[in-house]
Amino acid sequence: MKNKNYPLYLILLVIGILLMAGGLYYGKSSGENQLSSVATGIGIVLFGIAIGKLATLLVMTPEGQKKQDIDLKDERNVAIREKAAWKTNNIMITVLSVIGFALVFSDNLFAAILVVCAIMIQSVSIVVYSNYYSKKL
Numbered sequence: 001m002k003n004k005n006y007p008l009y010l011i012l013l014v015i016g017i018l019l020m021a022g023g024l025y026y027g028k029s030s031g032e033n034q035l036s037s038v039a040t041g042i043g044i045v046l047f048g049i050a051i052g053k054l055a056t057l058l059v060m061t062p063e064g065q066k067k068q069d070i071d072l073k074d075e076r077n078v079a080i081r082e083k084a085a086w087k088t089n090n091i092m093i094t095v096l097s098v099i100g101f102a103l104v105f106s107d108n109l110f111a112a113i114l115v116v117c118a119i120m121i122q123s124v125s126i127v128v129y130s131n132y133y134s135k136k137l
Contacts, residue, residue, distance in 0.1 A: 006057055013050035019043030079137060084129040091125050092118070 020043030027036030060068075071077055099114045106114070 005053070009050045009053045009057070012046050013054065016043045016046030016048075016050055020047060076137060080130060080133045083133045083137075084126055087129045088122060088125045092122050095121055 019039050023036040023039030023041075023043055026039065027033055030036075095118050099111075099118055102114055103111050
């Protein structure tokens with residue numbers, strides 16, 4: 001499916017790969033861990049966003065896009081998303097608070113594992129609450 005955002009996501013993909021590679025190379029060659037970690041982290045985020053959006057754009061058909069637009073505007077689906085987002089937000093505030101305290105007392109590897117766990121908790125909770133409210137409403 002043609003989309004005007006396709007070149008933007010390709011550019012983000014390339015920038016993400018360059019930041020990841022540059023951060024890893026800079027960290028190995030200079031021993032500067034903080035700057036290389038930031039560059040690598042930003043590169044990973046850009047790479048992940050770009051891959052996700054490009055995969056969606058490549059798979060989406062015009063009929064699927066129309067169905068998605070209708071589903072996004074459906075009142076029932078809006079209510080389901082609102083309730084699921086509220087519950088997820090409450091959970092994530094607690095989790096991110098704990099992570100904030102843990103980051104003070106940890107090194108970079110442990111902090112990275114905690115952030116990944118937080119993302120996994122958010123993903124699982126949005127699915128669980130979406131299913132719960134879709135059955136309830």
